[in-house]
Amino acid sequence: MASAAPAKTMPWVEKxxxxxxxxxxxxxxxxxxxxxxxxxxxxPHLLFYGPPGTGKTSTIHAAAAELYGPTLVKKLKxxxxxxxxxxxxxxxxKIKNFASGVVGSSAAVADADGKMHAxxxxxxxxxxxxxxxxxxxxxxxxxxxxxHSKVTRFCLICNYVSRIIEPLVSRxxxxxxxxxxxxxxxxxxxHIAEGEKLVLAEATYDALLRISHGDMRKAITTMQSGAxxxxxxxxxxxxxxxxxxxxxxxxxxxxxxxxKTDFRQVQTAAKDTALSGYSMAAVxxxxxxxxxxxxxxxxxxxxxxxxxxxxxxxAVAEGCDEHLHMLDxxxxxxxxxxxxxxxTDSDPDxxxx
Amino acid sequence: MLWVDKHRPTSLDKMDYHKxxxxxxxxxxxxxxxxxxxxxxPAGAGKKTRVMATLRALFxxxxxxxxxxxxxxxxxxxxxxxxxxxxxxxxxEINPSDVGSGDRFVVQEVIKEMAQSxxxxxxxxxxxxxxxxxxxxxxxxxxxxxxxxxxxxxxAAAAAAGAAAAGxxxxxxxxxxxxxxxxxxxxxxxxxxxxxxxxxxYTSSCRIILICESASRVIEPVRSRCLALRIAAPTQPxxxxxxxxxxxxxxxxxxxxxxxxxxxxxxxxxxxAVLMLEAxxxxxxxxxxxxxxxxxxxxxxxEALAGDIAGAQSPGSLLAARGKLYSLLINCVPADVILRTxxxxxxxxxxxxxxxxxxxxxxxxxEGRLRAGSKEIFHLEAFVARAMQVLKGVALQMAELQxxxxxxxxxxSV
Ligand SMILES: Nc1ncnc2c1ncn2[C@@H]1O[C@H](COP(=O)(O)OP(=O)(O)OP(=O)(O)O)[C@@H](O)[C@H]1O
Ligand SMILES: [Mg+2]
Numbered sequence: 001m002a003s004a005a006p007a008k009t010m011p012w013v014e015k016x017x018x019x020x021x022x023x024x025x026x027x028x029x030x031x032x033x034x035x036x037x038x039x040x041x042x043x044p045h046l047l048f049y050g051p052p053g054t055g056k057t058s059t060i061h062a063a064a065a066e067l068y069g070p071t072l073v074k075k076l077k078x079x080x081x082x083x084x085x086x087x088x089x090x091x092x093x094k095i096k097n098f099a100s101g102v103v104g105s106s107a108a109v110a111d112a113d114g115k116m117h118a119x120x121x122x123x124x125x126x127x128x129x130x131x132x133x134x135x136x137x138x139x140x141x142x143x144x145x146x147x148h149s150k151v152t153r154f155c156l157i158c159n160y161v162s163r164i165i166e167p168l169v170s171r172x173x174x175x176x177x178x179x180x181x182x183x184x185x186x187x188x189x190x191h192i193a194e195g196e197k198l199v200l201a202e203a204t205y206d207a208l209l210r211i212s213h214g215d216m217r218k219a220i221t222t223m224q225s226g227a228x229x230x231x232x233x234x235x236x237x238x239x240x241x242x243x244x245x246x247x248x249x250x251x252x253x254x255x256x257x258x259x260k261t262d263f264r265q266v267q268t269a270a271k272d273t274a275l276s277g278y279s280m281a282a283v284x285x286x287x288x289x290x291x292x293x294x295x296x297x298x299x300x301x302x303x304x305x306x307x308x309x310x311x312x313x314x315a316v317a318e319g320c321d322e323h324l325h326m327l328d329x330x331x332x333x334x335x336x337x338x339x340x341x342x343x344t345d346s347d348p349d350x351x352x353x
Numbered sequence: 354m355l356w357v358d359k360h361r362p363t364s365l366d367k368m369d370y371h372k373x374x375x376x377x378x379x380x381x382x383x384x385x386x387x388x389x390x391x392x393x394x395p396a397g398a399g400k401k402t403r404v405m406a407t408l409r410a411l412f413x414x415x416x417x418x419x420x421x422x423x424x425x426x427x428x429x430x431x432x433x434x435x436x437x438x439x440x441x442x443x444x445x446e447i448n449p450s451d452v453g454s455g456d457r458f459v460v461q462e463v464i465k466e467m468a469q470s471x472x473x474x475x476x477x478x479x480x481x482x483x484x485x486x487x488x489x490x491x492x493x494x495x496x497x498x499x500x501x502x503x504x505x506x507x508x509a510a511a512a513a514a515g516a517a518a519a520g521x522x523x524x525x526x527x528x529x530x531x532x533x534x535x536x537x538x539x540x541x542x543x544x545x546x547x548x549x550x551x552x553x554x555y556t557s558s559c560r561i562i563l564i565c566e567s568a569s570r571v572i573e574p575v576r577s578r579c580l581a582l583r584i585a586a587p588t589q590p591x592x593x594x595x596x597x598x599x600x601x602x603x604x605x606x607x608x609x610x611x612x613x614x615x616x617x618x619x620x621x622x623x624x625x626a627v628l629m630l631e632a633x634x635x636x637x638x639x640x641x642x643x644x645x646x647x648x649x650x651x652x653x654x655x656e657a658l659a660g661d662i663a664g665a666q667s668p669g670s671l672l673a674a675r676g677k678l679y680s681l682l683i684n685c686v687p688a689d690v691i692l693r694t695x696x697x698x699x700x701x702x703x704x705x706x707x708x709x710x711x712x713x714x715x716x717x718x719x720e721g722r723l724r725a726g727s728k729e730i731f732h733l734e735a736f737v738a739r740a741m742q743v744l745k746g747v748a749l750q751m752a753e754l755q756x757x758x759x760x761x762x763x764x765x766s767v
Pocket of ligand 2: 056057058128
């Protein structure tokens with residue numbers, strides 16, 4: 001696993017993954033509650049949820065390492081994630097095998113880290129990416145959790161708590177992992193930069209924070225890639241490029257042609273945007289920001305455009321043809337801008353399904 | 354061999370355009386170390402070419418000694434999945450969407466396999482046994498599944514020896530293997546979700562390179578694990594330069610004006626441009642000033658269809674259009690390409706913007722249904738019907754206006 005690799009070939013996200021719970025930034029609530037529970041030896045089943053790159057996986061692995069110590073952890077922790085075979089049968093079987101066999105019989109052991117680790121009375125099963133478990137598998141899990149609850153604790157991890165069935169949620173202590181606050185991210189990034197002997201401008205940190213929206217992993221990956229590609233004089237514009245965001249000049253051009261009355265120009269702009277490779281999601285995000293902040297548009301025009309952007313965003317999520325939808329979006333925005341109406345705007349057949 | 358393949362540049366410093374990106378990729382590879390990468394950009398922009406050149410910069414010429422394997426995997430539910438992989442001793446390339454719903458399983462198997470053989474190569478090279486690991490790795494890879502490898506084991510061994518030599522000349526710096534996944538925008542959600550933890554767990558021995566057209570279709574948690582590299586389509590002058598270079602290498606006289614026509618017709622798709630150049634050369638050479646680029650048959654067919662639709666809107670012409678749509682589908686032109694192209698051609702022919710806006714709306718609406726539904730012909734035909742309705746409406750309106758102004762004119766002169 002990761003620990004065997006020479007440090008050189010390690011992405012920073014792994015190299016600087018929090019090893020101890022105290023290293024986890026900005027998730028004080030979850031960390032405090034976990035520590036408390038571990039001290040009292042009274043650990044409930046856990047459910048962590050929150051957006052990508054906020055420390056869910058890191059926290060539980062750090063907790064397990066502190067709880068069991070480096071030797072026992074191999075025996076007492078099991079992880080199942082979306083890459084594993086997770087049919088009901090397989091999950092049940094794996095959990096059964098893992099849970100069988102006694103725990104806590106061995107006395108406290110002095111471990112390689114020099115600390116004493118009292119063998120706790122339970123094993124830990126981490127179900128990472130639990131939101132990709134089918135609801136049939138989740139239903140089966142209810143029973144499994146109960147059967148083995150004497151000797152095991154479960155930790156379910158997911159991005160969307162709404163994808164976990166209610167009976168499972170109610171069996172767990174639920175912790176929400178928040179997007180990281182700017183200050184927390186900045187100091188973590190600076191800590192890593194120090195370790196890597198990298199000096200970056202303040203404005204570059206600002207850009208990193210802005211593009212990552214609280215996703216620590218995205219910030220770290222972008223910083224490492226940027227440093228590898230551009231070196232220490234990584235500029236804010238290059239950060240934006242590395243993050244794949246639509247740059248302002250391109251958004252300017254789109255808004256300009258939309259404000260004119262010519263079809264052909266909109267068509268060319270849509271095509272150029274698509275051919276430049278920017279994803280439609282990036283285009284929609286950027287235009288959304290720009291329309292909301294536009295000083296020279298009436299509220300009515302803005303409302304119309306935002307409605308169109310919302311529709312486009314849904315189409316993107318459904319995996320639409322981006323060339324066609326880009327053109328349609330820009331034309332619809334042009335109509336909003338000029339107060340034009342065509343029959344398809346009010347025809348339910350031409351609207352969303 | 355087709356010109357597109359024959360003249361594909363193999364090293365980063367020979368890339369004809371996006372020179373900035375190429376030099377950045379070289380400096381990345383010079384570290385002997387890459388993060389997971391995601392190359393995204395439109396079709397024919399040269400994503401694959403750049404990926405291969407990056408691999409070459411990392412591992413040396415050994416990556417070009419590739420073999421084709423027909424592999425079959427057995428899932429735990431006893432389904433057999435067949436897939437063709439292309440691999441060298443340093444990387445393996447698969448297009449997981451080829452196996453449809455079993456993609457998650459295949460991707461995981463291939464990555465695990467590579468991660469294991471990768472760490473063996475790394476461990477052995479530390480011990481100074483540089484020539485054995487890759488051969489052992491690849492043999493294990495092919496025997497661990499019931500595969501029928503198309504390459505003989507001796508050629509694999511030879512390739513391994515050559516590769517090992519190349520590797521040691523580079524100081525054997527890159528100790529990981531690379532899994533290249535193409536068309537990831539067509540990878541199921543399930544398979545994408547499975548990539549998340551895998552990308553973290555195997556980072557020490559295995560890097561993943563994702564290739565896709567649309568970054569939007571790759572889930573956010575996977576994107577946040579990669580360095581994303583945008584590959585824009587080359588501009589028309591850039592395409593003309595490449596065409597010029599290809600023509601020179603083939604000893605073909607290519608007038609500037611014709612190169613310009615080709616690059617315009619290619620819609621900034623370099624692969625298409627070079628294919629058209631070759632096809633045009635076959636159909637008529639030396640090139641004449643009046644010559645039109647040899648476009649694809651299906652393109653011309655759709656253009657003609659748009660002409661029919663713009664020419665007459667009636668139940669009869671709708672029926673005729675259906676026949677043509679069927680023959681396009683039978684010839685394996687994807688329905689979304691038909692829809693997009695037809696929409697484009699109709700916009701060119703429509704009499705005014707009022708019609709164009711509506712045609713695009715209808716095309717977009719039908720695209721949604723095409724994706725959701727199963728019978729493609731229904732939605733294509735519905736689009737044609739709607740386009741006819743729009744065109745007819747506009748024509749009637751214009752006729753009315755004309756009649757009104759004709760009626761108004763004599764009245765005014767009185
Ligand atoms: N709270 C945090 N404090 C410090 N580093 C963090 C934090 N959250 C994330 N990171 C960094 O981001 C990387 C990814 O974090 P982690 O794997 O815990 O995210 P996750 O919440 O499990 O995300 P996902 O939902 O995508 O699985 C870590 O290796 C670490 O470098
Ligand atoms: Mg995680």
